[in-house]
Amino acid sequence: MVNKMSSIKILAIESSCDETSAAVIEDGKLLSNIIATQIDIHALYGGVVPEIASRSHLEAISSVVDSALNESGYTLEDMSAIAVTKGPGLVGALLIGVSYAKALAMASGKPIIGVNHMAGHISANFLLGAKPPFICLVVSGGHTMIVRVDDYTSFTVLGSTRDDAAGEAFDKVARVMGLAYPGGAKLDKLADLGDEYSIDLPKAMLKEDNYDFSFSGMKSAVLNYLNKAKMKGEEVNKENLCASFRRSVVDILVTKLEKAAKAEGLNTIAVCGGVACNSLLRKELKALADRNGYELFIPDNVLCSDNAGMIAAQAYHMYKNGDFSDLKLNAVASLELCQ
Numbered sequence: 462m463v464n465k466m467s468s469i470k471i472l473a474i475e476s477s478c479d480e481t482s483a484a485v486i487e488d489g490k491l492l493s494n495i496i497a498t499q500i501d502i503h504a505l506y507g508g509v510v511p512e513i514a515s516r517s518h519l520e521a522i523s524s525v526v527d528s529a530l531n532e533s534g535y536t537l538e539d540m541s542a543i544a545v546t547k548g549p550g551l552v553g554a555l556l557i558g559v560s561y562a563k564a565l566a567m568a569s570g571k572p573i574i575g576v577n578h579m580a581g582h583i584s585a586n587f588l589l590g591a592k593p594p595f596i597c598l599v600v601s602g603g604h605t606m607i608v609r610v611d612d613y614t615s616f617t618v619l620g621s622t623r624d625d626a627a628g629e630a631f632d633k634v635a636r637v638m639g640l641a642y643p644g645g646a647k648l649d650k651l652a653d654l655g656d657e658y659s660i661d662l663p664k665a666m667l668k669e670d671n672y673d674f675s676f677s678g679m680k681s682a683v684l685n686y687l688n689k690a691k692m693k694g695e696e697v698n699k700e701n702l703c704a705s706f707r708r709s710v711v712d713i714l715v716t717k718l719e720k721a722a723k724a725e726g727l728n729t730i731a732v733c734g735g736v737a738c739n740s741l742l743r744k745e746l747k748a749l750a751d752r753n754g755y756e757l758f759i760p761d762n763v764l765c766s767d768n769a770g771m772i773a774a775q776a777y778h779m780y781k782n783g784d785f786s787d788l789k790l791n792a793v794a795s796l797e798l799c800q
């Protein structure tokens with residue numbers, strides 16, 4: 462009981478895109494992680510509609526927060542702090558979470574912690590026991606980076622995409638093949654049925670001596686392939702195209718991650734972000750770890766996609782560092798990981 466009283470308990474809120482989520486963490490251990498997804502609504506429009514996202518967050522947030530507290534067995538009064546994603550993301554969506562968290566903090570007199578969404582994604586690995594330093598492949602719908610996790614709250618970006626993020630590329634290619642938004646996961650399923658070496662697609666920047674990526678040319682290569690087939694009146698084997706595209710993207714991601722781990726002399730690797738749900742990426746990361754004798758961290762799918770549990774994981778370490786915000790906390794749409 463004494464331990465319960467003195468433990469660090471944080472309520473975290475995430476609303477940066479199309480998931481309204483709240484979680485409670487106690488001394489680094491996740492007690493609840495409630496996620497209300499809006500995907501079905503946005504799928505009707507072929508992508509996230511920012512105004513609809515904001516309104517849906519507003520509708521869901523209070524019951525999501527209540528459920529997270531209920532499931533944890535604690536009340537708001539028991540919390541040591543309130544954490545919230547402050548960016549990057551859709552500004553209107555972020556503002557719902559930030560405003561709600563500020564209201565809770567003001568009403569309860571608890572400190573508030575503003576968390577970077579990308580630091581949150583990386584922190585999903587702390588929930589599995591990953592200890593810095595390690596190299597993390599960050600692959601989401603908006604970001605693709607190779608990050609050196611120097612400490613629990615300090616990061617060095619070794620490289621990132623120069624145009625589209627990996628998730629964005631998966632979604633765009635899926636869309637031109639007629640798959641519903643967000644198509645990444647559907648493309649992954651279809652790819653399982655195809656021959657991944659049947660169509661020759663470029664592997665952009667694979668051999669360049671850096672940790673940067675470029676996916677927009679690969680997306681155009683798929684479009685060109687589809688257009689050419691249409692002009693010739695040929696039928697496209699979608700499974701083969703999905704499989705070939707997935708193979709090219711995964712080869713690039715894994716090659717650059719391996720290179721970074723070797724150059725940095727680190728033998729712990731991790732992955733995070735929605736694209737980390739990709740089945741081939743997960744398989745190839747395991748093969749990479751086995752080949753080199755690396756320790757590998759891959760969060761469960763629910764901790765890879767947007768969720769407040771990962772925000773809580775980062776907030777726990779920020780709390781220990783005394784890294785608090787004040788009630789002037791604002792949403793920042795284009796927040797960088799390292800400022």
Ligand code: KG4
Pocket residue numbers: 478600601602603604627628629631632643644645646647649734735736737738739740765766767
């Ligand atoms: O991290 P996340 O949930 O949201 C952002 O912060 O962006 O990532 C969502 C992205 C979407 O682009 C989605 O299509 C992609 O992750 N994704 C996948 C898979 N599952 C989700 N991409 C490829 N294969 C998957 N299995």
Ligand code: ZN
Pocket residue numbers: 578582601602734735766767
């Ligand atoms: Zn995300």
